[in-house]
Amino acid sequence: MNNPTGRLLDLMTTAQTIHDNAVTSEAWAKIFQCDSSDTVGLFQALAKLLLLVEEARQATQEFIPGDKTIFLEPFAAVENMLRHPHMGSSWSSYKRNLTESVMQGLRFGSHALAFSYPEKSLDESQIKDLLTSLNELLEDCLKADLPQALKTLFAQNLESLRRALVTYRISGPLGLQDELDRISGAILRQQDFIKASAEDPESYSFTNRFFELIGRVNDSVQIVQTGFALAAPLTLFLMQLPKS
Template sequence: MDIKNNPVGRLHDILREAYSFKNTEVTQHVWQAVLDAPADDLGGLLKLLSDLIVLNGQAKQAVIDGIQGDQTLYLAPFKKTDQMFARIDLSGGWNNSKQFLDETTLNALAFGNHALEAKHGKCKLSSEQTIDFIEKLDQLLRDCLDSDLPDSLKKLFHKNLESLRQALISYKISGVQGLEDEVDRLIGAMSRHSAEILDQADESSKGFMKSVFEVIGSINESIQLAETAMKLSGPAVIALLPIIQSL
């Protein structure tokens, strides 16, 4: 499934998926499934739900800012979504939340998505690709812990890889902008420590480092809008080239 760039589209897709669950489900289980949250990580689920509530507000503002003329139809569903998010009870039955969702509400969000889609463009990174990148980062995190890197570099790589992993997990909610911001932040962090990275690189760690930068480059390329897609040598990652070329 493609993740929409515009917030109304992302909200619609998430709520449409949630709406498909039976009334008898437990609310916590529904959101864990929809938001791809681990079953044993309540804190992670609460963070994702907080992000989802922020997305609801961003979607409403996108309608106000981006749709000309009468906005009544496009703003109507937010009365229901505001009520739903204000009454979340994770231990309760899903029907308590689902009562605020119906075809009329979801169709109005779909209309809003259609009206805003042309303004926001499309991203090339699908949810399936996101899962693949998360799996690659999981492996790199294990490789990092098993590596012979000095503790300072091990901490640097582990911290930034985990932050990128979390950004990919929340990509379904935050969209391309949140992921772009994290990639840019990571590139800046790696660039600032480039001298230390190159000084400490040896034959046993070069393969790991190259794999890290290849994944960063692949994610960066995938999140670019179709009309402005850039390769690894593009401006967004140009700061990493001295490190990459020296490994």
């Protein structure tokens, strides 16, 4: 689902399936599809979930005509789940917010907003495939014989892109677009250093692989504006690298 209420519905539907006796950290990890021991990642995802609630509320106000009460009511319930996130407590104290009335409101809201968000979105298989390639490249980056500064640059951006893909269900296409734009700026700011490092064959080979993966993510998300804004300058930059 591409619209914000649809994404929220997707996440809360998963939340409803988790057993009441589950530990809260494990429940959120299942919802966000991450490791329950990754405390930083969990709280980052929770922060993005709060932003998603606000995005859904604003979209409801803007695009749904008439009386919006039934569409707006679920957002307060989800916010209540996020008000005091005690990771060691029982999931039942949070799950009880997801009443049938709340879920029905999310379903109605998702349907009502679908006409305002017709764009395609990545499915689970695409995200899984990109994450597999990204994790392999990140592992190779850490093992590669690259200048330390170049290794740090690539590793940091690969890790931030990995987190953007992991939280795609929360942030949606625009969240991934923002991360691609940020990486584009970071790479272009370091272009002189990357060009100089690319005189080494191993550095050149890894730089090509890095750009290839960025291009795959950019193409897969199918955002035309990002495609022109990101792919064009980075492709031109790559063509200027020395052929090792």
